[in-house]
């Protein structure tokens with residue numbers, strides 16, 4: 001089966017047209033779909049670090065973070081049918097969330 005290569009209109013990467021929707025590659029669709037959850041994740045993480053530095057109980061925030069991560073995983077699974085790929089994307093998103101956090105903290 002031959003597939004036409006097109007440029008993703010977000011990241012500009014060349015991808016087979018069969019893997020795109022609305023001109024976006026899978027990676028960009030995943031990133032967009034979890035953007036709000038990633039911000040929420042970063043917010044909770046900062047909150048937890050603040051609480052921890054005050055020796056407050058962080059157990060509840062830890063559970064909230066886990067819930068956000070679950071929701072990210074669910075959204076990614078809706079976009080990526082292959083379970084192994086979905087796990088890879090989730091890992092990447094969580095790493096990105098961590099990077100975002102460090103950027104904010106580094107300011």
Ligand SMILES: [Zn+2]
Pocket residue numbers: 008009010011012013024025026027028029
């Ligand atoms: Zn893209």
